[in-house]
Amino acid sequence: MSTDSRLDTSKVATSNRTDAATASKPSPAGSLASWADDRLGLATVMKKNLRKVFPDHWSFMLGEIALWSFVVLLLTGVFLTLWFNPSMGHVTYEGSYDQLRGIGMSEAMASTLNISFDVRGGLLMRQMHHWAAMIFIASMMVHLLRVYFTGAHRKPRELNWLIGCVLLLLGTLEGFTGYSLPDDLLSGTGVRAADGFLKATPVAGSYMSFLLFGGEFPGESIIPRLYIVHVLLIPGILLALIAAHMLLLVYHKHTQWPGPGRTEQNVVGYPMLPVYAAKAGGFFFMVFGVIALMGGLLSINPVWKFGPYDPTKVTAGSQPDWYMGWPDGLLRIMPTGWESVIFGYTISWNVMIPILIVPPLMLVVLMLLPFVEGWITGDKRDHHLLQRPRNAPTRTAVMVALMTFYGLAWAAGGNDIIAIKLHASINQITYFMRVAIFVGPVIAFWITRRWCISLQRHDNEVLLHGYETGIITRSPEGQYAERHLPISGSSAYTLTARERDEIHAVQGDTDAAGVAAPNSRSEKLRAKLSSWMYSNNVQKPTRAELEEAHHHAEHEAELQSGLDHPVDGHQFDDHRLRDTDEVPLRDH
């Protein structure tokens, strides 16, 4: 019995009965909860957070795919560590796979084969782990695109954007280290490539390579080192950053689409418990199910066919996993022989540009996007309402241009597969890519921006003239016209729930004495960029324009007054004359 001062209401009578009320027995779950609460004091925290409201939209669940596939990665990964032996010690394989029996290989490779053929459920776990990794990184990217296209990277979420970018980088590195662990022919080729990339670093390259490999490639340390990075270092940082990412999500509250009743100050949606707990929990099982199906049905990385790594061997179709495909593609389309010798050191531009310069540069560009946009717009307000991609045409177009660059580089990484499957010449594909990688993003930017602006125009047409009903009417003069009806108030609210773009103007370029204002150069640049960003956009109609349009619509409706329903085109099927007192077709 707790002796605290709170009133024990279970002993208070709930009726006017004459005999004394007795306490009902508390339920086992309730007593367990109060036992825990007395010791942990979680009720106050839980009470608030279990009722936390999340808005409902499919695109808000993309990040959840990443979260749940990470959980699958942890579960399957723990299983694999129980049998995997990260050692480069030499053994002769004597397991179940006939074609490799009697072949010498590292213990890492032998234990991978053991997991695949001799551990019950091992192959399923290996394949689930690999598919989950592919889906983990893919879903992070899809989530990133959703966040950017809807403007959810703006203040106050810039830091969460940065955390997300670091998660993407770490996920990629985690994937690469995992890909390298089995020590099969494909992963060894990948490690060899990584060694080459390190060595392409000017001056320090060979030192870095010797440090990483503990001597000349391949040495005997790389697999144990990558293993610790793969199972301890990066997963630890990933877990911490995922926690920070989600705490910030809770702190900022989730963004929502604009609409009636939704403001920058509230969140409209369903509470965590029971609705979102059920939805998210259910989604976990769906992600788990899809990954389990893929792991069970689709072959991934059949290491037994690659055989153990041997530096004298290589296979056609040696590609990294998809997320490293785009730097590989840049490497494939680089012209050969771009090297210069400075003070006796060879600078291999042909390796440095595609691997050591462009990918880190892309990451920096990605990280800077919210800050550059914030600087150009000068917008310091908090934003919790999302923007439709069409209402930020330049931003949308910038991302589509980046995606086009990425996609072309990515496709170039599979140039050999494209060549054999489309019966094309690998040389022609390479020449095409060399040009397309520069021209493609520009074309994509231009098309996307014009497309967004056209959609904005269309929104304005719908606001001002109503939606197209599909009803064609013929006037007495014989003219055909499609009837437009005004859209509902809530649709009109949603369409107009966006701000007008303001082009930044340079203020006080020079003062009266002709002295330039401080920062005038950066201010001018900002004004120029702001004009580039906004000047082509279509702004929502003004109040006067909307009122004028409504007046016009009312006038149209008046012409058809007397009809208690919209004209559906069948009013005159019986050829009766309508111009009567009962049905005054024209009363003015």
Place this chain on the structure above:
Amino acid sequence: MRVLNRTAGRLSRHRRGPLAGLAVLLLGLLISGSLYTAFAPAQATSQASQADQVAQGKELFLASCAFCHGKNGEGIPTVRDGYQIGPSLVGVGAAAVDFQVGTGRMPMASPGAQAPRKAVVFNDEEVAALAAYVASLAPGPAIPNQSDYSIEGLSEEERQEAISRGGQIFLTNCTACHNFNGAGGAMPRGGYAPSLHGVEGKYIYEALLTGPQNMPNFSNGNLSPDEKRDVIAYLDSIEDTPEYAGFALGGLGPVSEGLFAWLAGIGSLVGAAVWIASHTTRSKKSKVNA
């Protein structure tokens, strides 16, 4: 033995008889005559049929091959130095003809980067005739026998060794172009290493021997006949092994895996997200009529 000795003894008694010389002469004539009837005419017909085969091959050659390879298989150069409409076939041997014509690569339907495998134009007899004609131009590799590319005659243990040795030879010499799974790969300027799936052992052996199109020639000094046989045994074994891991996705490596991660994985999961979000909450079990 005693009977034989007695017979020899009886014969030996008459060895100096008046008819002995005549008998030996008759016997000699009989033996040499029957030997002649047994062997000499057979040789004559085989020579005649081979000549017929070469003649038939030459006729086929003039009709279907000479346009590019020349009337005597000497090859036809183009006006550009070092380029040919069709290469010389002198010394390529019967194996090259059996490979190129037997897999339908020749005659080519149109000039191109590489002759693709297609429906075979000639029947077996005609292929043999063409092979015989080209082999008659100059010595070259012959068509291999079944025993050259099959491990049928080996013991179970030897077969197992042959397969794993063949796998290592395959990974060292062949996968760089043909891919780890024998699924094929790209070569410069529209060329390609074709898929090895379902290719008969004989043709793989002939290809190794003669190096058709973009392929290098693996002479017997480079890969011994046994090593060639082992590669074929390995390829047969991976085709016979069930796909333990599920659908092989073309056996093309990470590119097709990435494609499936996006299309099947992300595609279905985004679909699931749309499905979940489109189903709003219900507090009652009965359906809400919205």
